[in-house]
Amino acid sequence: MKRVKVFVSLAAVCLFAAAAAVSSVSTAAETKKGKGQSPLERGREVYAANCGRCHGADGAGHTRMAEIVEPPDMTDAAWQRQRSTSRMVASVANGRGQMPAFKKKLSRPEIAAAVAYVRTLKR
Numbered sequence: 807m808k809r810v811k812v813f814v815s816l817a818a819v820c821l822f823a824a825a826a827a828v829s830s831v832s833t834a835a836e837t838k839k840g841k842g843q844s845p846l847e848r849g850r851e852v853y854a855a856n857c858g859r860c861h862g863a864d865g866a867g868h869t870r871m872a873e874i875v876e877p878p879d880m881t882d883a884a885w886q887r888q889r890s891t892s893r894m895v896a897s898v899a900n901g902r903g904q905m906p907a908f909k910k911k912l913s914r915p916e917i918a919a920a921v922a923y924v925r926t927l928k929r
């Protein structure tokens with residue numbers, strides 16, 4: 807009788823562990839595809855992975871790369887006002903000045919999300 811109880815609780819532990827493993831795997835897969843994420847969260851990720859090295863985490867462009875490519879201060883409200891969102895998306899997709907084109911590396915929604923994130927960097 808005792809053996810059965812041990813077996814049952816062991817089985818329960820295994821089931822629980824398996825369920826936890828399955829759910830963490832699916833969460834990782836969803837994050838990878840950008841599912842279950844708001845566009846802004848996705849934008850923050852895209853920005854951190856592709857844009858921060860030049861523009862800086864805060865968008866002000868105080869990076870080592872910035873000493874070479876001299877990106878604008880994207881936190882500047884006046885700078886932001888002078889640029890429409892569609893122009894920004896086009897610039898990132900096709901490249902502008904020292905900024906490389908991202909259209910082969912990022913999807914259109916990813917670029918739009920990164921630009922939406924840039925809008926939140928305004929001070």
Ligand code: HEC
Pocket residue numbers: 852853856857858859860861871875876877878889893894895897898902903904905906908920921924
């Ligand atoms: C290699 C460095 C570099 C990287 C990486 C980079 N940028 Fe830029 N970015 C620049 C430079 C330099 C400019 C200024 C271009 C100009 O006006 O001559 C710029 C300009 C911009 C502008 C203004 C464009 C306009 O229309 O005036 C936006 C918006 C922008 N970047 C967003 C991004 C986003 C979003 C990413 C990531 C997907 C990114 N940048 C990655 C260097 C970079």
